[in-house]
Amino acid sequence: MAGETGSISMAWEADQWVLAAAGRWDLAAVAMLEPRLRTADPGRSGANVCLDLSDLSALDTAGSLLIDRLIRRLRDQGHNVAVVGARPDLCHLLKEVQRAARLDCAQPPPHKPALDLVQRTGKATIGALQSGAELLSFLGLVTVTLLRLLRRPGRIRLTSFAFHLEQVGLNALPIVGLLSFLIGVVLAYQGADQLRRFGAEIYVVNLLGIGVLREIGILMTSIIVAGRSGSAFTAQIGTMKVNQEVDAMRVLGLDPVEMLVLPRMLALMVALPLLGFYAGIVALFGGAVMAYFYLDITFGQFLRQMQLAVPVEHLFVGLSKAPVFAMVISLVGCYEGLRVSGSAESVGLLTTRSVVVSIFLVIVIDAFFSVLFSYLGV
Template identity: 45%
Template sequence: MRQWAEYSLEDEGGRAKLVLKGPLLISTIGKLDRYLRTFEGEVAEIDLSQTTAIDTVGAWTVLRFAREREAEVTGATEQAKRLLKAVEEAESSADISPPLRLLRLRVPERVGELVLEFSVGARQIIAFMGQVVLCSLTLIRHPSRFRGKAFVRQLELVGVSSLAIIGLMSFLIGIVVAQQGAAQLRQFGAEIYTINLTGRLTLRELGVLMTAIMVAGRSGSAFAAQLGTMKLTEEIDAMRTIGVSPTEALIMPRILAAVFMMPLLGFYASVMAIIGGAFIAELTLGIPFLTFLQRIREVVPIHDVWVGLIKAPVFGLIVAVTGCYQGMQVQGNSEEVGLRTTMAVVQAIFMVIVLDAFFAVFFTEVGWA
């Protein structure tokens, strides 16, 4: 059974004395601590002669009460005296948190910090891109240095392993686009144009865009986490020590795999979305499955396919470069790996959407609307 710390208040020669008994430990001092916090009388002496054990929490509780009442601590053993002295010396009167500065000073200061961080980040990403370009030129001049096995492995991880999730996502997106499009077009008696809507939207925009977002969340984060962990465990420094370029061995295979696989995955996603649209069209609109597919060939211009295929490798490059860059920036501790992985996904998705908007305007201006 737990033995709680006990207390008694005695009067000794007109002076109030608080006598503490039993163990003054973190597990036994709860009742005593509540009593001392609500005590309102005056105490001149705190007697520890009847205590059996004391820890840091007990020493801090005694010192706090003694300071509040300006009382003298007596009867402590040598061990208790050393602990009380150590706790007293370690105590600081500094504020737990610094005082909050004025808003009119904090806002400009924070804006300045963000501007400086942006400039430093811009220089770092330019330097990283320079390393990638130089490495590409080196591999063109010396093809034997290209890591073929690593490249094939990354093709499998980026492309083949993601076929199931991308296919399912695209199939469901095709169902949603066709169903919602038909619901709106039905108001004008134009349900047949659901085929046009599904085909052009998936081949031109949604197929490659959603694929890029999925690759960013799946492969971009994996690139950042893998390279970040290797950076943290000093494996990358070890590679440099033995004369192996991390850019050639680790970064280039990942970038090339993403660039090569994105057009294939984007086209595959578009096809799965069209199949999903044909599936729901047969169920809700009465349009035969094969008729839907045949009609796609007639109403979707070939340049819509080329628009998606042109955007895909650019999106793959953005996702891979962002993931590898953030992974190579990891330093300090394991928390940095999670932070950089999150930044890689967020930045990659943001850049993909920005570039998609740019491509939409560009292809409209050149007549591929």
């Protein structure tokens, strides 16, 4: 052994070329050893090379990488290289460095756009199915918690319910009213522009009344609430997850579903039908204003035609969908909030996902209701 300084000796013994490493092969010795190892050559093609590491006193990552490069260079030249004598700890380090070097040198697989598209589509489909199953499981958990709460009504958090009712209902009146008014104006204008070609301007009231009360009013209200309140549910609960407040609730023996989810869901199920009714009235008022200035239809004529052509059943059909939309929006918002992993980035991503999923499910369920009501003749 040549002291503690890293060294290498090369000699022919019998029919093999022996490289004997000794001392400390660390970062300080690499600069001295690398030039010599770069030119090391047994001088015969297909020679048997024995790399003896029994006299190594220390080895670090830089030394292991130097040995790995030597082994690969000799093998690429056609020599048979055998490594002997390494202590178990040094052998483990050398194997880890060799594995990392192989990963770095590995060629990436060829890019196949069609295969990548199929792979991404499959992953997205499996992810959507898993998310749907988890959401259904969460719905079951909320239902069981609600039934348990109904057996003990004294546990219902009325203060939290009233607070969220104000947040999702009363505070949403300005934005819902403004957008509903504008939607009524747009629908009346577009309908009148087509109907006046046939001299049937008065039927814009029929179009507006049925469309707003039966479909557009509650659908647009649900989309607005999903973007406003559903995202707020996710952000609020997600922030509590980041601050470990949800974990603190569980430690104290409190049920997060009972404390956080049910007050929000019940408040939205009460508020959304009221918001839908309010949105329908405001949209009809916007359409009446548009009809008055654009078609010279007075408010009295508008109301009489509304009474004749639009039965009140259309209003009830529209409002009957509101509790279902409210349940879906609140469930998705709270579910995504409880899935936050503990970072601010996760809060933002899941809030966006909550809005997208809520709006998607609301539109899908509305289409289902439309087909169902048409089949039932409602």
